Amino acid sequence: MTVAYFDCFSGISGDMALGALIDLGLSVDELMDILETLGLEEFQLESRDVMSYGLRATKINVTAPENVLVRTFNSINDLIENSELPEMVKTTSLDIFMLIARAESLIHHKPIDQVHFHEVGAVDSIVDIVGTAYGVHALGINEVFSSPLPLGHGMIKTLHGSIPVPAPAVLEILGDTPTYGCGIPTEIVTPTGAAIVKTLAFEFGTMPPMTLSKTGYGAGTKDLGVPNLLRIITGEPLGFPVEQEQLAYVISTNIDDMNPEFYDYVMERLFNAGAHDVWLTPIQMKKTRPGTVINILCSPADVAALKRILIEETSTFGLRTSVVMKKAIEREAVEVETPWGTVSVKVGRESGRVTSVSPEFSDCARIAGEQGVPIKEVFRKAQALAQEQLD
Known part of the structure; x- marks a missing residue:
């Protein structure tokens, strides 16, 4: 062939x-x-x-x-x-x-x-x-x-x-x-x-x-x-599966003069507008000023709207855009019943094989606070129950 x-x-x-x-x-x-x-x-x-x-x-x-x-x-x-x-x-x-x-x-x-x-x-x-x-x-x-x-x-x-x-x-x-x-x-x-x-x-x-x-x-x-x-x-x-990748964009901008309290709000707006992921990277800019890089991963269809949000909501004077290939593994959400309450767990699969089992932090934090249980104990229990359910 x-x-x-x-x-x-x-x-x-x-x-x-x-x-x-x-x-x-x-x-x-x-x-x-x-x-x-x-x-x-x-x-x-x-x-x-x-x-x-x-x-x-x-x-x-x-x-x-x-x-x-x-x-x-x-x-x-x-x-x-x-x-x-x-x-x-x-x-x-x-x-x-x-x-x-x-x-x-x-x-x-x-x-x-x-x-x-x-x-x-x-x-x-x-x-x-x-x-x-x-x-x-x-x-x-x-x-x-x-x-x-x-x-x-x-x-x-x-x-x-x-x-x-x-x-x-x-x-x-x-x-x-x-x-x-x-x-x-x-x-x-x-x-x-x-x-x-x-x-x-x-x-x-x-x-x-x-x-x-x-x-x-x-x-x-x-x-x-x-x-x-x-x-x-x-x-x-070759006799192994073709990587399933998708075209995506990364938008970045350097910020060194914005109120750091604004970042949480900006990230929320970006996610609501379709960003696949948003992350902040600390950097050192000219004159040794501390700064932050805002990075956005998104689909081509959302680039224009996300750029507009960055320009409107931050102190940026310019943006960088690059084209990347994105690979995302299959994922689903399952719920498990711990001794203290229900926890949602994200399960990732590659070619049908389970590769990641991750309890939702917000559920673990809520239960830990309400029940007076260490969060790491809630996390471990939810992860173990989910693994048993999948096996």
Whole structure:
């Protein structure tokens, strides 16, 4: 079994995906033979080595005569169904086009069969999509994983006029997909690239455990100031579970001039606004002044609201934001009856195995105060009872 990891550190487009697969060993002649069965207008597919900031990669170019033909999903469906593509490649290709069609249908308020593919219906985009679907099949890739996707910003020109980045179609296609803003002022995830990786990828996150085999690099067109490449890493999966991780953000700010009594209130507001965790770190700042770092772990959707609370409620003059991968083990709450009262206990599990049994401090403290029992005794008894219950 072969798995592939799409490392989209500079985004993804159709030509980058196809270029990376050719770099992995997909034969251009074999690809041309199968693409000719689509019955497209005459086109040429060129593959060449390029350098991007010191890294070698494969750049593909598809050239075809200019054509005013505007295709719909139905016309593309007919092209693919009437071709000699393997059935699995037909299915994957149509799934990619359907994802784009649904996005365009929502954006333009049209039924899917009335959506016109402009850029995506051009010969080069059809070659990119069908070629990528065929490449994954021909290289024997059984499962695809992907990194979270970086998104640029700004405006780009299309046949509909100037539109914001990320393009509306990209946002529709990537619903429920881990993404993050990378600060690059242009489009680096195209609708075609978004649909390809969304369709192919079984999961988004860190690279799964694998024995590495080959790496292919596909080059984009723009100069981003960094290597504009898609890296596809292939290998054989290892026989232990894939780490279940999620994209998260850490927001931090240094404070050295705020009333320390405010911290408890600020932390409560942050938790109520969706923070996964909030912690304070003592530091020494300039002029040897004692200070405190407020750190927040949160999901991408809550970043803006939590930043606003920090700015409103603290004396900060600036914030830092970083992207991290978060792993959280399974957890549940159970209740145990101690000789002095009921205690809630948090139970953590990893792959079904109990790894943590932790009585709630507030319950233990309340019972200890009410019953005149040392808190450590209440804690130990609740923990032991919970362990017995789980066994």
